[in-house]
Amino acid sequence: MKRVTLLGATGSIGLSTLDILARHPERFTLHAVTADTSHARMAEICRRFRPAVAVMRDASAAAELRALLEDSETRVLAGAEGLAEVAAEPAVDIVVAAIVGAAGLLPTLAAVQAGKRILLANKETLVMAGDLFMAEVSRHGAELLPVDSEHNAIFQCLPAASLGGIDGAGVDRILLTGSGGPFRDLPLEELGDVTPEQACAHPNWDMGPKISVDSATMMNKGLELIEACWLFGVQQEQIEIVLHRQSIVHSMVSYRDGSVLAQLGNPDMRTPIANALAWPERISSGVEPLDLVAVSQLDFSAADERRYPCLRIAREAWRAGGTGMAVMNAANEVAVEHFLRGGFGFADISDLIETVLASLPPVPAEDLETVLEVDDKARKLARQIIQQRT
Numbered sequence: 001m002k003r004v005t006l007l008g009a010t011g012s013i014g015l016s017t018l019d020i021l022a023r024h025p026e027r028f029t030l031h032a033v034t035a036d037t038s039h040a041r042m043a044e045i046c047r048r049f050r051p052a053v054a055v056m057r058d059a060s061a062a063a064e065l066r067a068l069l070e071d072s073e074t075r076v077l078a079g080a081e082g083l084a085e086v087a088a089e090p091a092v093d094i095v096v097a098a099i100v101g102a103a104g105l106l107p108t109l110a111a112v113q114a115g116k117r118i119l120l121a122n123k124e125t126l127v128m129a130g131d132l133f134m135a136e137v138s139r140h141g142a143e144l145l146p147v148d149s150e151h152n153a154i155f156q157c158l159p160a161a162s163l164g165g166i167d168g169a170g171v172d173r174i175l176l177t178g179s180g181g182p183f184r185d186l187p188l189e190e191l192g193d194v195t196p197e198q199a200c201a202h203p204n205w206d207m208g209p210k211i212s213v214d215s216a217t218m219m220n221k222g223l224e225l226i227e228a229c230w231l232f233g234v235q236q237e238q239i240e241i242v243l244h245r246q247s248i249v250h251s252m253v254s255y256r257d258g259s260v261l262a263q264l265g266n267p268d269m270r271t272p273i274a275n276a277l278a279w280p281e282r283i284s285s286g287v288e289p290l291d292l293v294a295v296s297q298l299d300f301s302a303a304d305e306r307r308y309p310c311l312r313i314a315r316e317a318w319r320a321g322g323t324g325m326a327v328m329n330a331a332n333e334v335a336v337e338h339f340l341r342g343g344f345g346f347a348d349i350s351d352l353i354e355t356v357l358a359s360l361p362p363v364p365a366e367d368l369e370t371v372l373e374v375d376d377k378a379r380k381l382a383r384q385i386i387q388q389r390t
């Protein structure tokens with residue numbers, strides 16, 4: 001029986017994880033769940049799964065949850081200390097890192113430092129502090145398994161034990177696939193007028209709002225490029241981004257001898273989550289078997305950096321190294337937040353990120369304090385620029 005802490009239980013990845021756990025009560029038990037503010041949804045989860053602990057990041061949401069769970073055995077904690085506590089709890093075997101954005105960094109790091117098996121969905125953690133994070137993973141003997149569908153696909157197409165470095169595996173290139181998002185066919189001049197609702201209506205995946213907008217700008221693929229570099233110990237030149245509209249091939253590995261291995265499946269995050277939860281075994285996930293005859297066609301094309309400037313920005317940030325990636329991530333989070341709220345244009349997202357990057361040139365990401373400081377500076381600057389423009 002494996003004990004699981006689920007960080008970000010009320011989100012899209014969180015709910016998919018709960019669905020898998022419910023299918024395998026003989027394998028997994030839920031120790032703790034966490035969320036930001038949504039106490040009503042959290043109360044439902046606690047009544048159904050009866051975890052020992054529930055953490056709300058927000059203190060008043062924790063008080064509301066405590067009232068809702070008055071007659072339950074679930075202990076309610078609040079704030080950053082609560083998050084770190086359940087991530088590092090000695091009785092826990094697996095921590096699912098499914099908080100969105102930079103807020104996931106510290107609790108995920110706490111799980112790493114406690115030497116857990118970590119199922120990483122929170123890619124922003126690796127983008128902000130990949131070097132430090134990977135060093136901590138090896139120092140504490142943590143087991144890092146990718147949940148992001150592309151990285152889980154690459155992981156499955158590589159020889160066992162490839163995380164952290166694929167030297168000697170005969171890999172020529174990694175082919176990172178992306179659907180191109182909801183605006184892939186929209187005339188470029190119409191990109192300025194798109195609404196948050198349109199940006200969140202992804203053609204193939206049902207995801208949280210932030211990653212949906214990231215998919216529309218393809219900053220998501222930029223973040224994933226950096227995520228792949230850290231996870232597999234490769235340079236960005238070894239990664240080719242390929243547009244694939246059907247989201248059936250989740251990524252590929254091309255080998256020196258001309259072989260290309262791909263992982264295919266219906267676009268449903270329960271597949272990579274189940275894969276990582278049970279690895280190296282395989283368990284059922286509830287995902288419909290892939291019907292290739294019904295799909296009938298798989299298309300591939302190159303990604304146009306004029307349509308998706310965030311791809312170029314992410315490649316440049318990786319190349320420059322240091323704190324530039326944390327700056328890029330923070331500016332993107334602020335831009336997306338403002339776009340989702342309305343009053344900030346979709347086409348202005350990449351522009352804002354570049355402006356903030358130009359004002360905060362990268363320095364070596366020597367320690368966590370440096371990264372957190374830079375993250376804070378970049379957010380403040382991004383908000384200031386938005387205020388001046390509106």
Ligand code: NAD
Pocket residue numbers: 007008009010011012013014034035036037038057097098099100101103121122123124147148149205206207208209210211269
């Ligand atoms: P979501 O918005 O649906 O859920 C986010 C979760 O994080 C919620 O439980 C929320 O309560 C919690 N949260 C938000 N802000 C927080 C804060 N400041 N402190 C603590 N908790 C906070 O997001 P999602 O789509 O499930 O994505 C989660 C992560 O997984 C992201 O990093 C995303 O890039 C990654 N990911 C998601 C998908 C997907 O299909 N949704 C696929 C691949 C990777």
Ligand code: MG
Pocket residue numbers: 148149150224
């Ligand atoms: Mg992905």
